[in-house]
Amino acid sequence: MFQAGIPNYRSSDPYYYQYFVCHMCKRKMKVKRSKSLSPEPSSSNEYKRPRIANSGDSDNDYLECRLLNLSDDVLLNIMKFLHPQDLMALSLCCQRLEQVTRDRTLWSNCxxxxxxxxxxxxxxxxxxxxxxxxxxxxxxxxxxxxxxxxxxxxxxxxxxxxxxxxxxxxxxxxxxxxxxxxxxxxxxxxxxxxxxxxxxxLQTDKSYFFRMDFHMPNLTCLILSKCNWFYPHSLMVISKMVKLKELRLDSCYRLGECVAYASLATRFGFKSLEILDLRDTGLGDSEICCFSSTKTLTHLYLECPRSPRPVYCYEHEPRPYRPPQQHSTDPRLRVFEDQNILELLIDERRIVPYFDFERCLVSDRAICALGSYVCDRTILNNIQDMIFVEVDRRVVNNPNLKELVVRNYPRVTNQSLVHLAANAPSLEYLDVTGTTVTREGVEMFKSQKPGVTILSSFDET
The missing domain is CATH 3.80.10 (Leucine-rich repeat, LRR (right-handed beta-alpha superhelix))
Structure with missing residues (x-):
């Protein structure tokens, strides 16, 4: 039997079931609308929590999806965006997450x-x-x-x-x-x-980097920024690194007044050095001129320290100092393994380096030694006030210098700009902010070196 209001179609008609389902759905919608018009009680759903569908309803399965319901591949893709500390916390949750966090793809590179x-x-x-x-x-x-x-x-x-x-x-x-x-x-x-x-x-008569060149033969980059314990005599050991290309010693306040070490290190070592960062150190013209002999240097960063800073080094257990050699009359001076005296004043447990702040200022003398052409003339004969000289041979220092930063040095003037414009063929970037170069000098440099990016105090307007 068929319900009233429904046409009497045969059950074999293919459109019969389609019509029957649509008709019943419309009747249910009409009933819902009629109920919605009735007034609701005062204790309505305003303060009630929404009803959760039964877990057996297949249409609401997505409401039951949890983290552990995801596959391992999906979990791995999520964990790739987490920090190592977060992975450690996840590993403590359950055995499965602990296994997933151990996947080698999460710890393979960096x-x-x-x-x-x-x-x-x-x-x-x-x-x-x-x-x-x-x-x-x-x-x-x-x-x-x-x-x-x-x-x-x-x-x-x-x-x-x-x-x-x-x-x-x-x-x-x-x-x-x-x-x-x-x-x-x-x-x-x-x-x-x-x-x-x-x-x-630290040992008083031995560098911490002793035999580093044998232990780390593949080292190409060494960063010692803000290491107040770095002594100048360690330059000798570091210069022996054959493959060293980048050395950063910025804010090493004890690095100053080391002409002897810098001269020997740059003459016999640093054969592959390309990047050198000496910002905020006590180095002066003499030391910078020593580094000008490194022909592989491409990036040099110099910046004047804001003030002469005392260095305080407190040790958990004070160590006895090695007594000075006979040639030293001051018992406060410390002697290293190469029989050189470090210029330090030791007052109980406070170590204060002393140096003349004026000597730490880089001037035109150091800048003009970079990328310069040095004449190498040989006298052949000297007969009756007549000197025969061989044709000049030009040796180029720092021919590959591409980036130079010289900031906050008042003794750097337009003379450095004139020299760099004529003798720095590979220069690409120059920063002379805080120096005493003039606007005219900067404009002259730009006209002669249009392909070089130059920063100065006049650009800050």
């Missing part, structure tokens, strides 16, 4: 923990996630916090046994020189950064 200071205890836990494919490791501590202890020997042993690191960046950590030597670092690294690290218990 592992950067610098988003937040990392404790030594956490670093030792993170080591279990590292893989042989982990090539770059970047960590950051906090020297202002008492919770952050120095790096341990076990941590270095673990990363040497687990990873094949090519880059190791450690910032703002305490390093005990008695427990951790330079030979404890990974051997095959190509980039090492100790930016802002604090060194304790």
């Amino acid at each position: 592992v950067d923990f610098r988003t937040a200071p990392t404790l030594l205890e956490d670093l030792e836990k993170y080591v279990k996630f590292f893989r042989p494919m982990t090539t770059r490791l970047r960590i950051r501590g906090n020297l202002q916090s008492n919770k952050h202890r120095g790096l341990s020997q076990s941590f270095f042993s673990a990363i040497r046994a687990t990873c094949q690191l090519k880059e190791l960046t450690m910032e703002e950590y305490d390093i005990d020189a008695d427990k951790i030597q330079i030979t404890d670092f990974p051997k095959m690294i190509e980039k090492l950064s100790l930016k802002g690290c604090r060194m304790h218990h």
Whole structure:
């Protein structure tokens, strides 16, 4: 039997069921509309929570989707956007997430923990996630916090046994020189950064980088920014690195008055050096002129320190100082392994370097030594007030110098601009902000070197 109001079609008619379903749906919609017109009670749904559909309803399955319902591939794609600290937190949730966070694709290339200071205890836990494919490791501590202890020997042993690191960046950590030597670092690294690290218990007669050239033969980049413990005599050891191309010593306040070390280092070493950062240091004309003999140099950064800054070095345990040699009459001077005296005044536990601030100012003398043509004349004979000289041979210093920054040096004048315009054929970028160059000198340089980008104090308008 068929309901009233519905035409009597045969069940074999293909349009019968379609008409029947549409007709019943319209009747249900009419009933709902009629109910919606009735007034609702005062305790309406205003303060009621919405009703959740039954879990058995196939149309509402998407409401039950959770994190663990996702496949491992989807979870991996999500975890690629997380920091290592977040991956560590996820691994502690359940066994499945712990297995997924150990996937080698998450730890294959660069592992950067610098988003937040990392404790030594956490670093030792993170080591279990590292893989042989982990090539770059970047960590950051906090020297202002008492919770952050120095790096341990076990941590270095673990990363040497687990990873094949090519880059190791450690910032703002305490390093005990008695427990951790330079030979404890990974051997095959190509980039090492100790930016802002604090060194304790340094030996007085031996550089911390002793035999570094044998231990790290592939090192191409060394960053020692804000390392107040760096002494000038370490330049001799670093200059022996055959493949070293980038050296950053900015804000190393003890680096000053080191003409002897700079002269020997640049004469016999630094054969591949291209980038040199000496900003905010106490170096003067004599030291910069020594670096002008490095023919591979392409980038040089110089900036005058704001003021002569005393360096304070407090050690956890005071170490006895080596007595001076016989040629030294001042018992306060420290002598190193090469029998040279470091110009330091030692007052109890406070170490204050003394130097003349005027000697730390770079002038036109140092800039004119960069990219200059030096005459090499040979006298052949001298007969009766007549001098026979061989034809001049020109030797070019720094022929590949491309970028030069000389900031806040009042003794740098237009003479440096004239020299660079004539004798720096490869120069592409020049910054003379804060110097005493004039607007006319800058315009002259631009007219002679239109392809060079020059920054000066006159551009800040």
